[in-house]
Amino acid sequence: MNRDAIRLDRVVRTFGTGDTAVTALHELSLAFAAGTFTAVMGPSGSGKSTLLQCAAGLDRPTSGSVLLGGTELTGLTENRLTRLRRDRIGFVFQAFNLLPTLTAEQNVALPLRLAGRRPSRAAVHDALARVGLTDRARHRPSELSGGQQQRVAIARALITRPDVLFGDEPTGALDSATSRDVLRMLRGMADDEGQTIVMVTHDPVAAAHADRVVFLADGRLDGALDAPSAEAVAARMTRMAATPC
Numbered sequence: 001m002n003r004d005a006i007r008l009d010r011v012v013r014t015f016g017t018g019d020t021a022v023t024a025l026h027e028l029s030l031a032f033a034a035g036t037f038t039a040v041m042g043p044s045g046s047g048k049s050t051l052l053q054c055a056a057g058l059d060r061p062t063s064g065s066v067l068l069g070g071t072e073l074t075g076l077t078e079n080r081l082t083r084l085r086r087d088r089i090g091f092v093f094q095a096f097n098l099l100p101t102l103t104a105e106q107n108v109a110l111p112l113r114l115a116g117r118r119p120s121r122a123a124v125h126d127a128l129a130r131v132g133l134t135d136r137a138r139h140r141p142s143e144l145s146g147g148q149q150q151r152v153a154i155a156r157a158l159i160t161r162p163d164v165l166f167g168d169e170p171t172g173a174l175d176s177a178t179s180r181d182v183l184r185m186l187r188g189m190a191d192d193e194g195q196t197i198v199m200v201t202h203d204p205v206a207a208a209h210a211d212r213v214v215f216l217a218d219g220r221l222d223g224a225l226d227a228p229s230a231e232a233v234a235a236r237m238t239r240m241a242a243t244p245c
């Protein structure tokens with residue numbers, strides 16, 4: 001069974017109005033199957049972050065539809081959208097955005113506390129175990145390496161057991177060896193736990209960890225590669241860069 005975790009249908013996102021209006025997504029239709037790891041690539045300004053933000057309910061499309069599981073996001077009130085984001089979506093960014101005065105386990109527990117729920121020790125332990133950091137639970141961010149800090153951020157995104165984990169350049173601030181460790185961990189989450197992952201990246205080596213790479217150009221889908229190799233992705237990106245708009 002290959003159910004869609006997220007489905008975008010003819011999504012348009014226009015910023016501004018009149019002469020200065022910019023359309024970042026042009027009737028984009030795209031589905032992400034449950035349990036798969038997808039990389040989103042494309043030149044700067046092609047709409048990757050806008051796609052992620054619309055798919056994750058952080059931004060509202062100008063028109064079109066976004067379905068998370070069976071839920072249509074575009075018609076939700078702000079309150080319901082906030083709740084859905086909190087309960088069903090995980091997001092990690094290039095910057096780890098950890099609170100420096102809190103320990104790893106306190107950072108991980110924060111989304112549940114902010115939601116007014118009392119995090120169980122087991123849930124926090126489980127989230128840290130999923131990223132291989134149970135032995136660092138009492139450390140503060142300044143006592144952790146960059147890769148460990150991003151693992152804490154991923155554990156924090158996973159504490160609610162989200163339907164989809166989104167990453168906007170999650171390994172962009174890491175050196176290549178650390179980046180590879182984090183990507184292998186994400187790969188394992190898709191393989192072993194059926195976690196759906198959607199990740200924007202500029203790095204062909206990072207994209208090669210995904211099941212599928214989708215390419216955007218000028219706010220439109222510009223093809224996809226299944227079971228991508230870093231070489232094939234790099235060649236594709238080079239061709240895209242050489243194609244005049």
Ligand SMILES: Nc1ncnc2c1ncn2[C@@H]1O[C@H](COP(=O)(O)OP(=O)(O)OP(=O)(O)O)[C@@H](O)[C@H]1O
Pocket residue numbers: 015016022023024042043044045046047048049050051
């Ligand atoms: N808040 C905004 N206001 C106006 N224009 C915006 C806004 N956000 C994005 N854009 C425009 O929309 C287009 C797509 O931007 P987006 O950030 O989605 O691209 P991207 O592919 O993620 O780029 P990069 O790889 O450089 O991060 C760009 O032309 C950008 O300038």
